[in-house]
Amino acid sequence: MTTLALVLFLAQPFAAFAAEQRPIQPDVSTHVVGTVRDTTGLPLPGAMIEIDDSLVAVSDAEGRFEIDLASGARYRAVVTLPGFDPHESVLEVSRGVRLNVVLAVSRMQDQVTVTAPSPEEAVTRLFLLEPVQVYRTPGARADVFRALQTLPGVAAPDDAAGLFVRGGDVSEVLVSLDDAVIAHPYRYETPTGGYRGAVDPLLISGLSFSTGGFSARYGNALSGILDLRGLERPEAPQTTATFGLAGASASIAAPAGDRFGVHGAFNRTFTGVLFAVNGSPRPFDPPPEGWDGSAGFAWNLGRGGRLKGFSLMQRDRVGVGIEQDAFTGLLQSSTAHGFVGTRWDGALGDWAAAASFGHDDYKRGTRVGILDRTTTDRVTSWRMDLSAPTTSVVEWRVGANGSLAETAIAGRVPVRGGDLAGVSGDVRFDAVVDDWYGGAYLEATAHTGAVSTTIGARADRFGLARATTVDPRLNVRIGLGRTHALRFATGVYHQAPSPSYYDRERGASRLPPMRALHYVAGYEAGRETEGIYVRAEGFVKTYADLPLEEEVRGYTADGYGSARGVDLFVQWLSSRLEVRGTASWLRAKRRWTPVDQRERYDLPDGTWTPDFEIPWWVQIITTVPLSNSMNVSASWRSAAGRPHTPIVDGRAIGDRFLPVFGPVNSERLPRYERLDVSSSWLVPAGDGVAILFATVDNVLGRANFFDYVYTPDYASRQPVVNAAPRSVYVGVSLRR
Structure with a gap:
């Protein structure tokens, strides 16, 4: 796809x-x-x-x-x-x-139901995003995660698609499809997420996204919730075929009778033509290639409710030249990913009910320098929610959810994190982790005049940690007239550490769940669907029980941290012009050890700036119709550079050198800036329509970079060249 x-x-x-x-x-x-x-x-x-x-x-x-x-x-x-x-x-x-x-314009707005917003949804502040908005975001490359990076509170420390929410790590966002957990939501995974999301916009009907202060319905997540909504039953047959510089794809959807419908899609990626047109400063062997296929159904069961199912299979492989510290070499990776999920919506007596089940199966092999590691991960999840009939001013909701994870990671890794050349030696990595998680929640929403309040709590049990947690949550909305409101939210959140911390050679035997405390206060004015809309939020987050490396026990839970900031979202909508602006300010500090940085640095006392702390960023997106068949959009983003730990010297080990690092993240790379432009032209094609499209990413060719590569003795350095300083993409899509 x-x-x-x-x-x-x-x-x-x-x-x-x-x-x-x-x-x-x-x-x-x-x-x-x-x-x-x-x-x-x-x-x-x-x-x-x-x-x-x-x-x-x-x-x-x-x-x-x-x-x-x-x-x-x-x-x-x-x-x-469209739109x-x-x-x-x-x-x-x-x-x-x-x-x-x-x-009426479809835009990012509060979470709503088909009829009217429930009391809980009127209090909890989520972003609602439709696939059409993903496609129309310049620079997003038709990717859900890259489109979400344009929202306030979501930092982008590099050109990957990872979601770093309000001073949190990329692993702190829970991703699900119809409430079934997608344990590996990125393709071509990296420590900062991946190149793009695993689920393409064509496979969903929409999504909701929370950047903090979310209700008791969600557990096992510290920073954010991304819930994708699967496709509904197609009302009429539709076929699509697409050809572009990077591959070809096709999709089909059709009803089967009055109550049943199916949809399917297949995509094949081949990047030879793309690189021939744009070139690349990096070597590829093999170039990025892969395929994915998906199928789904939607079934109206009448009084029995509604049932949906979805399955996805993906295969990828790539060999790309990389530079880290003084190492230069080829990273080779191959991935096999499968996901299946199903959801039922209906009623149990007078109660509205929903149930979901999912299974995520992932296998990846990675080789670069002395690192040679294979990861196998299987995650099975389930969920049940019940909502009482609304017979008074209070609405009650109760539910339970859980997951079972089986993870195996084996191979060899550098003794010192990031030392891909192996100057410090290598060591066996062996982690076999069987873990489970389960929890239940209860919450109620009440209205008193202009004040709406949702109060709830959830209790969770973490199997490997042998720990039980209780998390209270509170959301309040105060209406100030028809188009103004204040919102407040606070809550306690817990999440299990990554299985990679349980390496049998140097890892921990047991770690407690990580903990975060959120405080959010916001103001909004206007309507999201027309005219001017403004939303501003301030937040404070504190962290505890984060993994921190320790020589004897591998890792302890002595890590901690904090984040605070302000997010601003402004949009102006009309049929002739759309302008959307976002701005964020962030300060974050942590004392913790990312799993890929074991023994990389000499840890200082107290906290330091984490790799993903971007103090400020701003983005403006505008769309202008040139005629009834042609459109142009542009996006401009500017941000502070990401933190960087300088290498101040090289220590000789035989005929090679080990880096001597300065203070952790004591430098900051140059400011990031990028302008993207896109355009489309639609023309009749028999019974359907042909869509001709073109996009130019990083129009000005700005040399943004996110790291330095050093000479072998660490005497000098130069920026790591971006894999795509400027890129052009063109193609055609036929729809009927």
Whole structure:
């Protein structure tokens, strides 16, 4: 799906679709005239009008369209425009009838249900993101995680897709699909996440994302929650084929009867043409390549509720030249990933109910320098939620969830973290970890005038740690008129440490769950769907029981830390222009040991700046329609450089040298800046539409970098060259 996602990154979201009109030819016809406008009254060009699942017209520059329909007949009319919620109605054709449609903008907003927001959802502040918004974000490369990096509170310390939320590590975000845990949510995994997300936007119907202060429903996560929503039953058959510089892909979706539907997709990646066009300063052997396939179903069981299922298989391999400290060599990696999940929604008596089950299977082999390691990880998860009928001012919710993890990591690693040349020697790494986690929660939401309060708690049991935790949570919303509100949230959060800390050679035998305490206060003004909307939040987080290396016991739970900052989100929306701006300020300190940095540094007293602390960053995204079939978007991001630990000298070991490090993260790399531009052009193609697209990442070719490479004796250094200082991508997608 990667290639197809890259296509729609530019194509699907933009304001206008052009399609060949295919009018119905009735025996006795009536001429129907209509208009399509937004909620402010401005006309919307390029909207597609479908009558009984057949595309019959496209609105013009004034938002008008004309069709001929059989007199006296009834039709199902659907009007769609990317970036807007679809409009569906039943049209009874008679003389003088008009079809005037108003479309509402689809935007990031509070979590809502199909009907109205529940009391808990009105209190808890989440971001809601639709796939169309992922595609339309320049520089996101049609990736969910890169699009989320544009939100306030999410730092990007390098060009990877990892989510570092409000001073937290990338491992502190829980990712699920229909509440089934995706234990490995990235492709081409790295210590900072991975190159892109494992689930492409075409495979989901939307997502919700919390950057802190989330309710008692969620456990085993310290910083954030990302819940992806699976595809629903398709209403009509649809096929898509895509060809671009990096590969080809195809997808199909179709209903099967009145209640059942299926969908499937396949993608094949080949990067030879892409590198031939853009070049690369890095050697590849082999170049990035892989494939993935997915299938799913949605089944309406009538009174029995609704059942959805989804499966995903992925295979990747790559060999890429890397530089670290004074080491230069080839990193070779191969990955096999599979995921299957199912979700049921229905009722148990008068209670609304939902249940989910998932299994994530992951295997990866990595070789670089003296490091040679194989990781196998299997995670099975389950969840059950119940909501009481709303019969009073209080709504009760109760639920339980858990997981079982089986992890095996074996091979050889450097004695000193990051010493890929093996100057300090190597050692066997052997971790076999069987762990489980289970918990239950209870929460209630009440309204008193303009004040809405959700109070809850969860109790969790961590198997390997042999620990039980109790986490209270509180969320409060105070309405200040119709378009203003204050929000407050606080809570205690726990999460199990990574299995990599349990290496039999030098790891710990047991560690308690890590702990975080959140305080969040925010203000918002306006509506997310129109005009100007502003949201500002301040936060404070404290950490305890973090893993810290120790010579005798491997690791202890003596680590701790803190983070504080302010996040700002501003957007202005109209049918002619969209502008979105985000800004964040952050200060974070930690005393802990990341699992890949064992014995790398001499630990100082107290805390230090973690690798992912970016003190400030700002981003502006704008989208402008040039015509009813062409659109241009641009994104500009600027941020403080990431922290860096300098190497101040080299200590001779025979004919080689070990680095002598200065104070941990005492330097900061130069400021990061990047401008991305994208465009799409839509043209009729028989019964469907062809989408031509182009994107240029890092238009100005700025030489951003995230590390230094040193000479063998560490006497001098130079920046590590970015793998893609500027890149161009073009392609075409055919849809019908």
